[in-house]
Amino acid sequence: MMDNVMLAKALAIGIGSIAPALGIGFIGAKAMEAIGRNPEAAGKILVPMLLACAFAEAVAIYALVIAFSIK
């Protein structure tokens, strides 16, 4: 029984963090590309990039909260 709970927790956070990781990777890559093309726009890109990262990261955080709340 205890092993099942630990497995469920591990699966919840493990599977739940795949997509956000990919998402943040894409966001970072595109932001780098944009800064590379137009270095003066770095300041303008930073804030929307952080916002998009926060939205992507939030999904992983939801998975984490679920993982903690599995009893």
Added chain:
Amino acid sequence: MAETHSTSTGIENNKSQSEASHDTSSSATGHEELVHEHTLFAEPIFELGPLTVTNSLLTSWIAVCIILVIGLAFRAQLRAVPKKLQNIVEMVMEKFLEIFDAVTGSRKQSIKLAPFVMSFFVLILINNWLGLIPGVGSIGQVVMHDGHKTFIPFLRGGTADLNTTLALASIAVVASHIFGVVAVGAWTYLNKFINIKAIAEIPKKFLKDPTIIIVNPIKAFVGLIEIIGEVAKVASLSFRLFGNIFAGEVLLASMAAIIAFAVPIPFMFLEIIVGLIQALIFAILVLIYVSISTTAEEH
């Protein structure tokens, strides 16, 4: 001193958990282990009449006191030609207004909304960073709970409690509606949710375009979906902040439990950055919600 205490309890926690998973009978009959669990909820410390004071609430009050003291001391020495601290604050404020301009589109609007948004930012930032100070979460008392000894810290990061973040998010979303009503008027604002205007228009335009009798009733109730969006706003704002800060505290504690020396330090820096970024993101999202609701809807 505080850190060694936290690590030792962390290791004991691991030990007691592994014992519990492998051999439940020995922990029940053997001598009591000290349990130090990271709970999702804040633990009550004492009661103030009908109000139960939890350790997160206590930390929030300390944060409020810090802000109050700094604010009052700062106000006493404001001058037209800035000195030391005022210089730094003005520089930071200028940067923030630049970021706000990118969202609101005009400096006038930014200055109008800045006090509201910045108070969220400062309160959340102080709360996030208070949770990282040694002693918060590691100094506490041992109480008997459900037959075994449980360690309850006196202080716990204010934003590491869902109640705090839920309250902040609710205040932000409700305030955005109030600002919306004040800015564009109650009638225009409420039409965003239930579009009575669209129904009122039917008799006027019916002769010109008969399909309006089907289209406009649908238009009237499409806005109801926005209400679900409002609930989602509260949920996402509060869960994001709570999850990040709580996860950070658990990460630091488990890092300290695995290897006690030097290794947790980079994670400490990571958490300082996370605390700053989460406060910034909360503030900017609040600004976005407020500035969306204060601009009249156009078609």
